[in-house]
Amino acid sequence: MSTVDLEAATTPAVATGQDRAVLRRFLRNPLAVIASLVFLTIVLSAVFAPWLAPYGANFTKLALVTAPPGEEFLLGGDGAGRDVLSRLIYAGQLTLAGSFLTVLVAAGLGVSTGLVAGYFGGWFDRFGGWMANFLIVLPGTIVLVAMFTLIGPNIIITMVVLGVLIAPNFFRLVRNLVISVRNELYVDAARVSGLSDGRIISRHILSVVRAPIIIMAASVWGIAIVVQAGLEFIGLGDPTTPTWGSMLLDAYNNIYIGRHLLLPPGLMIGLTVGALILIGNGLRDALNGEEAIIVAPRQRVKDAARAEAAVPSVPEALLEVQGLSVGYAGRDGSTKTVVRSVGFTIARGEILGLVGESGSGKTQTALSVLRLLPEGGMVTGGGIWLEGQNLAGLSDAQMQAIRGKRIGYIPQEPMSNLDPLFRIGSQLCEPLQVVGGLSRQEARGRALALLERVGIADPHRVFMSYPHQISGGMAQRVLIAGALSCDPDLLIADEPTTALDVTVQAEILDLIRDLQAERNLGVLMVTHNFGVVADLCDRVAVMRGGEIVELGAVNDIFARPQHEYTRTLLASTLEDAPVRPPLVPRPPRRQNAGAET
Amino acid sequence: MSIIATTNLLEVDDLTVHYGKFQALKGVSVTLAPGETLGLVGESGSGKSTLGRAVLGLAEVSSGSIRYLGQEISRLDRAGRRALSREIQVVFQDPYTSLNAMLSVGDILVEPLLVQGVNGAKARERVQELLDQVRLPSDAATRLPREFSGGQRQRIAIARALAINPQLIVCDEPVSALDLSTQARVIDLFIEIQERTGVAYLFISHDLAVVRAISHRVAVMSGGKIVEQGPADQVTSAPKDDYTRRLLMAAPVPDPIAQAERRRARLAQAGKVPA
Numbered sequence: 001m002s003t004v005d006l007e008a009a010t011t012p013a014v015a016t017g018q019d020r021a022v023l024r025r026f027l028r029n030p031l032a033v034i035a036s037l038v039f040l041t042i043v044l045s046a047v048f049a050p051w052l053a054p055y056g057a058n059f060t061k062l063a064l065v066t067a068p069p070g071e072e073f074l075l076g077g078d079g080a081g082r083d084v085l086s087r088l089i090y091a092g093q094l095t096l097a098g099s100f101l102t103v104l105v106a107a108g109l110g111v112s113t114g115l116v117a118g119y120f121g122g123w124f125d126r127f128g129g130w131m132a133n134f135l136i137v138l139p140g141t142i143v144l145v146a147m148f149t150l151i152g153p154n155i156i157i158t159m160v161v162l163g164v165l166i167a168p169n170f171f172r173l174v175r176n177l178v179i180s181v182r183n184e185l186y187v188d189a190a191r192v193s194g195l196s197d198g199r200i201i202s203r204h205i206l207s208v209v210r211a212p213i214i215i216m217a218a219s220v221w222g223i224a225i226v227v228q229a230g231l232e233f234i235g236l237g238d239p240t241t242p243t244w245g246s247m248l249l250d251a252y253n254n255i256y257i258g259r260h261l262l263l264p265p266g267l268m269i270g271l272t273v274g275a276l277i278l279i280g281n282g283l284r285d286a287l288n289g290e291e292a293i294i295v296a297p298r299q300r301v302k303d304a305a306r307a308e309a310a311v312p313s314v315p316e317a318l319l320e321v322q323g324l325s326v327g328y329a330g331r332d333g334s335t336k337t338v339v340r341s342v343g344f345t346i347a348r349g350e351i352l353g354l355v356g357e358s359g360s361g362k363t364q365t366a367l368s369v370l371r372l373l374p375e376g377g378m379v380t381g382g383g384i385w386l387e388g389q390n391l392a393g394l395s396d397a398q399m400q401a402i403r404g405k406r407i408g409y410i411p412q413e414p415m416s417n418l419d420p421l422f423r424i425g426s427q428l429c430e431p432l433q434v435v436g437g438l439s440r441q442e443a444r445g446r447a448l449a450l451l452e453r454v455g456i457a458d459p460h461r462v463f464m465s466y467p468h469q470i471s472g473g474m475a476q477r478v479l480i481a482g483a484l485s486c487d488p489d490l491l492i493a494d495e496p497t498t499a500l501d502v503t504v505q506a507e508i509l510d511l512i513r514d515l516q517a518e519r520n521l522g523v524l525m526v527t528h529n530f531g532v533v534a535d536l537c538d539r540v541a542v543m544r545g546g547e548i549v550e551l552g553a554v555n556d557i558f559a560r561p562q563h564e565y566t567r568t569l570l571a572s573t574l575e576d577a578p579v580r581p582p583l584v585p586r587p588p589r590r591q592n593a594g595a596e597t
Numbered sequence: 598m599s600i601i602a603t604t605n606l607l608e609v610d611d612l613t614v615h616y617g618k619f620q621a622l623k624g625v626s627v628t629l630a631p632g633e634t635l636g637l638v639g640e641s642g643s644g645k646s647t648l649g650r651a652v653l654g655l656a657e658v659s660s661g662s663i664r665y666l667g668q669e670i671s672r673l674d675r676a677g678r679r680a681l682s683r684e685i686q687v688v689f690q691d692p693y694t695s696l697n698a699m700l701s702v703g704d705i706l707v708e709p710l711l712v713q714g715v716n717g718a719k720a721r722e723r724v725q726e727l728l729d730q731v732r733l734p735s736d737a738a739t740r741l742p743r744e745f746s747g748g749q750r751q752r753i754a755i756a757r758a759l760a761i762n763p764q765l766i767v768c769d770e771p772v773s774a775l776d777l778s779t780q781a782r783v784i785d786l787f788i789e790i791q792e793r794t795g796v797a798y799l800f801i802s803h804d805l806a807v808v809r810a811i812s813h814r815v816a817v818m819s820g821g822k823i824v825e826q827g828p829a830d831q832v833t834s835a836p837k838d839d840y841t842r843r844l845l846m847a848a849p850v851p852d853p854i855a856q857a858e859r860r861r862a863r864l865a866q867a868g869k870v871p872a
Binding site for chain 2: 184185186188189190191192193194195196199203204207208357358472501502503505506509510528529530531532533534535554555558568569570572573574575577578579580582583584585586587588589
């Protein structure tokens with residue numbers, strides 16, 4: 001066990017729930033409950049060994065040396081004529097206590113140093129990291145064997161040293177978790193409230209690291225049992241007190257005359273370690289929250305879509321959406337509808353704004369046109385036609401081709417839509433080569449021309465850049481270039497300027513307007529900003545709670561909003577809000593008592 | 598501490614802050630009177646949030662001074678900061694990460710009270726008062742932040758800032774994560790609380806319209822400097838500085854006719870022919 005890789009065993013579960021909810025979920029997991037009961041039984045039987053075991057641990061009956069299971073010794077006798085069952089129960093004491101000591105030492109050392117290193121950083125963090133690396137590269141088993149030659153059989157010291165060797169796993173886990181919460185705004189807020197570091201750690205930081213520590217402790221306990229058994233098995237234990245490992249050794253020594261002796265200690269170790277791992281997994285699942293949502297089969301979607309509206313009502317429209325409903329499958333099999341009977345058309349060269357607040361269903365509507373709904377989402381009714389072609393009837397492969405060639409998409413977060421590992425150029429060229437069928441050289445030329453067209457001053461430099469080397473506004477220009485690369489007829493833009501500064505937003509809106517005019521594009525513009533609608537759109541649909549409440553020409557809707565909700569939204573815009581009356585001078589209040597200490 | 602007769606609550610003078618080699622603030626000076634709102638507006642990287650964090654003691658000051666009621670606070674030790682927490686509080690932008698998801702709303706609101714030594718029953722009473730002030734139901738105390746919408750969470754954050762009756766609240770983009778209609782209501786709440794309690798706000802936002810609605814005075818920041826400072830109405834409707842003018846022209850107005858006009862003016866100013 002030169003390196004014990006525990007990282008994989010413990011996905012850092014950022015705990016969000018209350019303890020009670022976690023406990024309830026844990027108890028609903030049958031495997032975890034059974035494992036807990038098994039483990040509890042093993043622990044209790046070790047604790048109450050003097051009352052439970054039929055004989056003493058060292059009670060010997062020479063007639064029953066390596067005896068098979070029988071009436072007197074239920075599991076038979078070992079190589080020295082002792083009762084296997086009794087020794088098995090007694091052996092639990094030292095095995096469990098010794099391995100638990102390892103957990104205590106590893107967690108105590110690792111968690112305390114990890115907290116300090118993560119929270120305060122600085123030299124302690126560097127030193128701690130160096131120590132952790134040093135301990136991890138030490139060949140653990142060899143260290144323990146070497147120690148045995150120095151101090152002789154002392155299982156307690158051995159387990160403490162093993163704990164020290166495993167401590168770096170706790171150190172790394174805790175340090176990384178603490179660093180991730182240290183910069184959370186609520187920790188800043190606590191600092192501004194005047195909380196001391198100790199209080200911030202106990203109130204805000206421990207609560208986050210507690211659960212992953214418990215999960216890791218469960219698996220470390222299991223590992224410690226195995227390591228301890230291994231050491232005892234090679235004869236490095238204290239022969240006077242039984243452990244499962246020393247019982248294995250005895251069984252091995254008598255393997256030709258009493259093969260049945262291997263089974264009880266082997267089974268015990270396996271059962272205990274298995275139970276600990278299952279408990280750890282159960283805890284992790286309980287902390288991670290509800291199980292994943294059930295993904296509804298796609299087939300139902302298409303059938304529903306085909307069954308209803310089968311013909312477009314405005315065949316000459318570029319895009320027509322009719323009676324569109326979108327739902328998400330709940331865990332209990334029910335469907336939560338997020339878009340309800342939405343219908344609109346977009347003509348060539350027209351910009352339609354889809355405006356609404358969060359949760360209004362505007363993005364869901366746009367994503368269902370692209371057939372890019374997130375897991376669990378599905379079109380539950382209605383139809384979508386692109387120049388009379390029913391998109392619902394297409395296979396995923398056909399839809400893929402439509403997305404590349406006929407519909408371009410501009411997402412909200414430019415940066416998260418570029419792969420940080422590839423140069424901008426290769427990300428632009430790939431679809432041109434794969435979808436557009438261009439050669440490498442042609443694709444390069446075309447990509448450079450596109451970059452220039454979207455207003456990038458030095459296309460060659462950007463072509464060779466990685467995403468982190470360019471600004472957010474530049475990244476959005478690159479994505480617009482990407483959306484245009486295969487000459488689409490329809491552009492779907494999902495809040496394309498929300499993440500950008502206002503001066504950059506103005507430039508991007510100018511760019512979209514120019515491109516739209518130049519290429520006679522139809523545009524579906526999803527936004528929450530009425531300023532963007534006023535700037536760019538020809539018509540606008542106002543959405544609330546998954547429905548379109550009002551749809552019309554932009555000038556009409558701004559001048560004469562018909563629906564109550566549209567009026568409320570327009571009244572909420574701050575541009576016409578009154579300015580505050582001048583400040584009435586007032587003296588400062590005396591400082592709060594006690595503040596001037 | 599020195600005793601200086603002053604009518605200003607906060608005086609920031611020639612403040613410089615470095616993040617490593619990057620100079621985030623390059624000699625910034627602002628003042629804030631009791632009960633006043635100073636709006637700080639600028640784009641990302643302008644240094645507006647850094648100024649707020651420096652006032653809160655969360656960013657290290659390289660040079661210059663920050664005085665609160667005449668007392669230098671830019672280089673306070675931990676104890677001094679703790680004492681000051683009765684006076685200066687904060688509301689952050691993101692109502693999702695600024696509240697610890699594992700604590701109940703009551704626990705979150707009690708936190709600043711505990712620090713100041715307000716005990717159990719009294720603290721609980723104050724929590725109810727605070728929830729009432731920010732128009733949240735009184736059973737909110739026993740619930741978790743995730744049970745509330747963005748706007749309601751921001752009300753919780755405001756209640757936390759108000760808990761110990763500070764004289765100054767630094768508001769760092771407190772409404773930019775909120776929906777339009779929620780935004781307007783939260784701004785109304787900010788104004789109403791100010792009128793009732795006389796608290797002063799250092800109100801940071803990227804949105805000129807938001808700053809205009811809540812501020813008495815506005816300071817425009819760009820590249821770590823203040824480029825223009827003055828009464829809210831003047832700065833946000835008739836700016837003198839070029840950058841401020843560009844900022845104002847770039848923000849689209851929610852009126853198609855006025856916006857077409859503004860767009861033409863902006864493009865003309867930039868020397869481009871309007872499309």
